[in-house]
Amino acid sequence: MERKAVEEILDDIDYEFARTAPPATFPNLPRIPARRYLDRDLYEAELGLFRRSWLFAGTVHEFPAVGSYKVMDKWGGASVVLVKGQDQRIRAFWNVCQHRGGPVVLGENGILASPNLKCVIHSWVYDLEGNLKGVPGRRDFHNDFDAGAMHLKHVQCDVWQGFVFINLDPDAPPLKDWFGPIHDEVSWFDGLRVANRGTKVLECNWKVAIEANIEVYHINTVHPETVALSLDYRGSAHQLLDRGHSRMVVPNRGYDAAQARADVARADIPVNGLMKHVNVSYLLFPNHLTPSQNRRPDGVPTLTLQQFWPLGIDRTLSEWYVMLPDWGDRELSDEEKRGSVYYGVVMDEDTAMLDQIQKAMQTQVLDGFLTSYHERRIYHHEASVDRALGERCVPADMRVPQILPLEG
Ligand code: FES
Ligand SMILES: [Fe+2]
Structure with missing residues (x-):
């Protein structure tokens, strides 16, 4: 990640902590219609996305x-x-x-x-x-x-x-083009190896599942004993990118803006200075998340990558990989193994209510999702599904209008 991009993130975090309302230009987003998570034709069309995406x-x-x-x-x-x-x-x-x-x-x-x-x-x-x-x-x-x-x-x-x-699509654009700026800005995935893998079947639509995991508004209430102990959602800086991708940078609890700037200024690789103070995560459209990136005390990066696979209109397979730098032939330490267990606990917290949300929509007592400025990645994900399908493929009363500008 270029120094300029890192400095823009620092500016965004300062802005987010200081603001008392959404930006004046931010639109009052319409609800995302519940039918988007229930309609069989749309679901079938979305399956096609998986056959055209990296x-x-x-x-x-x-x-x-x-x-x-x-x-x-x-x-x-x-x-x-x-x-x-x-x-x-x-x-x-x-x-x-x-x-x-x-x-x-x-x-x-x-x-x-x-x-x-x-x-x-x-x-x-x-x-x-x-x-x-x-x-x-x-x-x-x-x-x-x-x-x-x-x-x-x-x-x-x-x-x-x-x-x-x-x-699966022979005519799809090359991977480098697909990921756009993410392709070059992410340097810390390199050398990571899967230390553990977990799966869980969720009784909800695949978009309900992924969208529950791309905001951190929920962390103080859903993760009071886990994620909320380490992150402060109020300073999170989001970036909406082309092709449905997005980035979320969430500052650590007790974030010290001056210290973060000093560490970035001092670091040969600016993002390494930033990462001492934040969690960086991506949504790689359509179904991948890198929800947690951390540095161990020795500075070594770790990462979790998660995928959501549609099994049915209201069933989803969540699959996650806990990754560590290649450990060669040695045994993983207990500490390293614990990281995998911890992620399973967080996943259980994140997914405990998703079946109820799906049922609320099936029962027609929820018209759809209301998304705030902080939750705009969810709106962006839905709008990007329409963009990828071709808007005319989506019935007018289910469409999510493209009213959010890209931010990168
Ligand atoms: S189907 Fe493969 S050899 Fe006959
Ligand atoms: Fe969460």
């Missing part, structure tokens, strides 16, 4: 050797296999044999016994670049059969800061 698939540590693979299938359709090739590059393919559609890999992850992908039905063999290399019973296929055209279908795959992303 999705987190793991970190490079999950692919230690040639033939390391991971299978994913969170979008309601065929699965995708990611595999590390002889050239050390991680590639992604639809896990679909081009003979008659069998899977070329079973299981969730591991290292292939032989460095190729073999269909489990008739044993067609593909190399790690997806080229068809072997067809048992070749004599039965017509002479015009073109093995070169039977390549496994590619899925876009890219690595950013050690995080592996895929995009």
Whole structure:
């Protein structure tokens, strides 16, 4: 993150602590209609978003050797296999044999016994670049059969800061363009490895779930014994970005503005000075959050990345990864393991009431969400869904008008 951007965040935090009302130019946001969390056609259209967006698939540590693979299938359709090739590059393919559609890999992850992908039905063999290399019973296929055209279908795959992303849409913009300014400003993800993973099924729409986690208005009441002990929501500085992404910087409790400025001025890498005083989190559209970033006492960064996957219109899988700098071959310490447990507790606090919110909308006793200036990331998320779907795809009475300017 450039020094100028860090200094703007410091200015924003000062402004947020000092203000006694929303900015004079801030619009009185209309309610987000409840039907957006209930309407089946909109839900089906939103599933398409997951097939056009860059999705987190793991970190490079999950692919230690040639033939390391991971299978994913969170979008309601065929699965995708990611595999590390002889050239050390991680590639992604639809896990679909081009003979008659069998899977070329079973299981969730591991290292292939032989460095190729073999269909489990008739044993067609593909190399790690997806080229068809072997067809048992070749004599039965017509002479015009073109093995070169039977390549496994590619899925876009890219690595950013050690995080592996895929995009099911062959025409999607490159990852760098997708993340815009975030791509270059985030430097502290690099080298992180998943120390623990947790999942929880939530009885609510996927947007109810993610939107409960992109404001900190709730922390004093929902997290009185956890998050509220470390963060002061009144100074939070938000930034609404293109393509639905957003950033939230929340100062630590007892934030000392002068000390923060001094630490930023002194730091070779300005964001490292900032991070002593704040928590920086991102929403990576449409379904990823990095809700907590911390520094251990030794200055080493840690991070939690969370995804929300739609299982049904009112069911969502929350999946989170607690990440630590690569610890090599040693055992994790008790302290490091405790960090994962702590996050599970925070998640339980965050999600305890979401089924009731969903039911309130289903019962038609809540017209929709009212969002304040502080909660504008929620409005931005909904408006960005419309923008990504194409506004005309959303019935007029459900639309969320684009009235919030981008802030970065
Ligand atoms: S379906 Fe894969 S080899 Fe037949
Ligand atoms: Fe929370």
